[in-house]
Amino acid sequence: MTTQRKAGLGRRSTLKLGVAGALAAPFLSQRAHAAGSVNVGVILPLSGANAQFGINARNGIQLAADQINAAGGIKSLGGAKINLIVADSTSTPTTAVNVAQRLLTQNDVVAILGAFVSTLTIAISEVTERRGIPLLTMSFADQITGRGFENIFQVVAKASVIGKAQFDDTLAIAAASGQKLERIAIMYEDTAYGTSQAGGLRTGAKNAGVQVVMDEAYPLGITDITPLINKLRSSGAQAVFPVSYLNDSLLIIRAMRQQGITIPAIGGAAGYVIPDFAKGLGEYAEGVLSINLSNYDLAPNLTKAFSDRFGYFMVHEALEHAVCMSVLAQAIENAKSTEPDKLRAALHAGKFTNGWCAAMTGGAVQFDSTGLNTLSVPVMVQWRNNELVTVWPADVAKAKPVWKS
Amino acid sequence: MKPALKYALIALALAVAVAVPFGLEPRGYATRILCLVLLFAAMAQAWNIVGGLANQMSLGHAAFFGIGAYGSTILLVKYGISPWLGLLPGMAAGGVAAWLISLPTMRLRGHYFALATLAFGEVMRLVANTWGGLTGGPSGISVPFSKPGLAVFQFKDMRPYYFLMLAALLVVTAIFAGIRHSKLGYRLRAIRENPSAAEAIGVDTTRTKIIAAVVSGALMAGLGTFYAQFQFFFDPDTVFSIPAISVRVAMIAIVGGVGTTIGPIVGALFLIPIEELANQTFSDQAAGLSQLVFGLLLIVVILAEPRGLLEIGRRLWRWRGRT
Structure with a gap:
């Protein structure tokens, strides 16, 4: 009996020790708050499905911060240096909020930059808003600036505006080449990004009286694209608007071109505007808008520093996150302080023209009261010889669009 | 262990749990992580009723979690119903869903059951993703910002959440312990040891498992509401997530000690802080390293002792006793 009781106690105390150690470790403050x-x-x-985009964005911020420090x-603030505290949000909003809370509590960050994926950004904004800390982002789901938050700053246009521009610009480009667009096809992944941008496309088409002959959502990470492409072929569309991340964009364009569907494809950013798109498609990428x-x-004079350093x-x-970093630095410069209230006021008040x-x-860059950059206008880009x-x-x-109807 | 000592230890653990947040900054990071530890311990405990007692490896518990989160939040957003009231229909829906999915799947055994539940969780995610009019679709749903207070289940500080999560864990653990020592618990264990023998001595195996599943599903849905009010924003990918919810709660229970009362608590106390620690230590180094380190740690634990941390603790003690 005695040994049994001792065993029970010991088991628990061993466990408790281990548990206490495991518990305490992450909270030992890492205040590397060097003076100045x-x-x-x-x-x-x-890490996870969006890691490549996250790494690109981190590279952009790193470059901008290094330039500011140099x-x-x-x-x-007497030449204070920017000290970046980088944290992995993974693809999980719960983790994104954890790391946001950590950066605020333990690292005394004056602002947060991130987090590329709209749902992660929205989750983080619930913390930064309650704590009154500025969050600068290039995520663009409509809800980000649509909730009346005071501490969020978005340097690019909203998803619905981007979707509408994707349509309106295409209409204008077709018209400039002598084609009147009458029938279009939309296919989009069923994520926040896909659905909100498709919404903008639909609105654009409706306003212009253009018929949407195909309007299909498909699950992210689709493996068999053939039914979609068959539907596209029989729809009689004059142009197709696919909205997707990289893997799906490769599948869609490759399947289209292999089956001899040559109608113009106008992608919705994300997978269509990264080097891997041209790498994965080769000649099929040429001419995709x-x-x-x-x-x-x-701004080739600015962006050359990036391609020199990172090789793509x-x-x-990357560019827009560098802009976030640059805007923040200028706001701190103007506020002469890192106090949240002064910093927020400086971000709302200024028109930022320097740096990136x-x-x-x-x-x-200039923010309205919702934190939206009012000056940003989406642009249409086209693949030419592996360059956008x-x-x-x-x-x-920089060049005239090529439109092959 | 003598009952008196056991109760003394439980009382001590409770006293520590109640005292801990007062030593920490109330709005801070540490309290938030402890909230998650408590929440995930409660979720793993709810899973443990089906996964541990009945040995039915469910990999679809996110389905019930998400139903609860969406249930109370939709009632709040559309009809202004307090999440405290929304908790109940959410739990009822979770229980009903568990009953419906159990009818066909509880006749399956082993991997087939795991696969069927995995698919059910994924189906629920697709439903929430597609039914935009009700759920807000892939863009997710936000709990409206309101003046903090107990009545609206919203707080500015982390401390009230801590105590709510602690209460939730205690309730779920009490239910688990109650079932374990009841007739239902013995029937479940009989099924776990040998389903055919259990049937032969007159246990209605399917019905018993379904009862366990309904209780487990309803509790999981209730915890979904807690998560919604804690996180303020979620989308179908978050609450119906296979890796972040379904597999994680199973993993916490398994790593801690499946089928035991304190296993899920030990598992959560170990896994959640370790994951944070890995994230904090490695995430500004090579991208993705933090997740890799976390994964490797899990593999090491399970290789060392497939029965979980509790068993490792026991073995450590025996080894120490010998020398």
Whole structure:
């Protein structure tokens, strides 16, 4: 009996020790708050399905922060350096909120940048809003700036605006080549990004009196694309608008071209505007159009630093995250403080023109009361020889669009 | 162990659990992680009723979790019904769903049951994703921001959540322990040891398993409401997630010690902080390293002792006793 009782006790105390250790470890504060530095939180999906986009975005932020530090840091704070605290949100909103809470509690970050995926950004914003800390993002689901939050700042246009631009720009490009679009096809993945952008496309088509002859959602990660392509062929559409991430975009375009469907394809950013698209499709990529939130050829003098350092062209999520970093640095400079209230006021008040802001359409960043950058206009890009060339709107275009009806 | 000692230990553990948050910053990160530990312990405990007592490896418990989360949140958003009231229809829906899915699947054994439940969770995700008018579709659903308070189940600080999660864990654990020591519990264990023998001595195996599944599903749905009010925003991919909910709750129970009363609690106390620690230590290094390290740790634990951490603790003690 005695040994049994002792065994019971010991088992528990051993367990308790282990548990206490495991519990305490993550909370031992990691305050690396060096004098004269400003901690900036970066939350991105660095593992899981969106890891590549997360890594691109992190590279963009890293580049911008290094440039700011090399140029003498935040001058109004005595040359304080930007100190990035990078955290992996994975693909799970619960984890994204955990890391946001951690950066705020333990690292005293003055603002958070991220998190590429709209659902992650929305989840994080529930924390930053309650804590009054600015969240700068390039996620663009309509809800992000549609909830009346005061601490969120979105440097690009909204999803519904992007979807509408994807349609309107296409109509204009077709018209400029002498074709009147009458029948279009929409296919989109059934995610937040796919459905909200498809909504914008539908609105655009309705307003222009264009018939949507095919309107199909498909599950993310679809493996057999043939039924969709067959439907597209028999629909008689003059152009197709696929909205998808990389793998699906490769499947769709490859299947279309292999089956000899040559109608123009106008992608919805994401999978259509990254180097892997051209790598995966080779000659089939040539001439594919896509809407984009910004493009590297609009500011080659800035984006060259990225391709020199990382070996691929500066994809839009990298560019826009660099813009987030740049805007934040300028706001801290103007506020002469990292105090949340002053920083928020500076973000709302300023028109940011320096640094990476010049790479955005409109050449600057300015937020309205909802935190939306009012100057950002989506652009249409086209694949030419493994490069993305801005072809619309005409006033910023680097080349004329090629439209083969 | 003598009952007196056992109760003393339980009382001590409770006292520690109640005292802990007062030593931590109330709005902070540590309290949030502890909330998740308690929530996931409760979820794993609810799973344990089916997975542990009846040995039916469900990999679809996210279905009930999501039903509860959506149930109360939809009632709140559309009709302004307090989540405390919404909790009940959510739990009822979770129980009914568990009953419906159990009717055909509880006749399956082993891998087939696991696969069937896995598919059910995925079907629920697709339903929520497609039925946009009701659920908000893939864009997700937000709990409306309101003035914090107990009545609306919203708090500014983490501390009230901590105590609610603790209460939830205690309730679920009490139900689990109650079932375990009841006639139902003995029937379930008879089924676990040998279904054919159980049937031969007159246990209605299918009915017994269905009762366990309904209780488990309803509790899981109730915890879904807790999650919704804690996280404020979710989408179908989050609450019906296979890796983040279904597999994780099973994993917590298995790593802790499946079928035991404190196994899920030990599992959650171990897994949730370890995952955070891995994330915190490695996520600013190579991308994805944190998840890799976490995965490797899990593999090591299960290779070392497939019966879980409780068993490792026992073995450690025996080994120490010998030297």
